[in-house]
Amino acid sequence: MDMRSPRGIDKAVMEHLTDGGWINRRENLLTTGPTGLGKSSIACALGHNACRDDRRVMYHRVLRLFHALAIARGDGRHARVLKSIELTDLLILDDWGLSVITTTDHRDLLEILEDRQGRGATIVTSQLPVDQWHEAIGDPTLADAIHDRLVHNAHRLNLTGDSV
Template identity: 75%
Template sequence: MLTHPTSERLIALGFTGMAKALDEQRHAPATFDNLGFEERLGLLVDREVAERDAKRLTARLKFAALRQAACVEDLDLRTPRGIDRAVMAHLIDGAWIARHENLLITGPTGLGKSWIACALGHKACRDGHAVAYHRVGRLFEALAIARGDGRHARMLKALARTDLLILDDWGLAVLTSTERRDMLEILEDRHGRGSTIVTSQLPVEHWHDAIGDPTLADAILDRLVHNAHRLPLAGESMRKRAAAMKPLDPTGRA
């Protein structure tokens, strides 16, 4: 005879959270005896919902493949780098993602552009959005490989379906003709259907030159810039600041 047939049946039906909560109630009767049937059932349902939400979040974060383990609660607003608190609060709220608007984060290296993008991506995952992170150079390499083995169209479709696409390190090199066409395809498919975060060391005013072809540059920037929020960062590199504050090794090593 099964020791706890109800728990085993719940597990068999996929209600593992309810099964765990039922076992907890069974092993601590004094804690739950004063609760009515509906209250105890409600606790079981709440546990199941919480566990399923946690599993979905884990899956979204795995798919997002964010470069850094960043979250908005850890955002440093004390270091001077031009972050407006009201603007950042609006971005953290996330309503702009539901409106399919974009975000352009620019500034010199070391100011945390990628970190902020990943933190906003993490928050979007928590809000139930599908997120994907890509460094621009590696994305183009992956698309080139996909074109060779027949996965190119499928990969573009996956990028189009993503609620929030993070393109990190834009503008490190002038785009090739193939890369320009790929970027236009990505942004055309996403225009009005998804949001895109772009980080770049280049000011937005120089992006036209970084794309290369004037006609395609106009088309790409028309789909990327005109409905975008901008977060220009300025100041001293945070990595340099952190290194300066790090105590010296007593052995004299760097």
């Protein structure tokens, strides 16, 4: 990973994340910051590294995941799709919070996170700072539940600087 661009990333933190121990401990990684700083690239690089370590990795852009889950709900595959997500060692949810999503989508997200809690690691990338996630979700009860399952055991990368 190119660490020459100033993005507010501590090299020691990246080395810690690259070693993959946090995936073994089923911890999460929340990567936030403005567009163009490499949040998705970092998530994909960590996912690629996990693949090389023989871990099962799944990548989804959040809006496409919710669209796929809606289709799966309609054709009877919903439970099977959720199970495949649950069994992944590392789930990457890219571009969370870019668009308004439905209450059903938030419930699917909560179900995914609930199923994965203690079973797998999750990376979330977002342009929204974590302290704005409650507002983005809207429903305070769902927001609390989602926030609790993501944040309590999460490493955080808050990227800063100019677009690279």
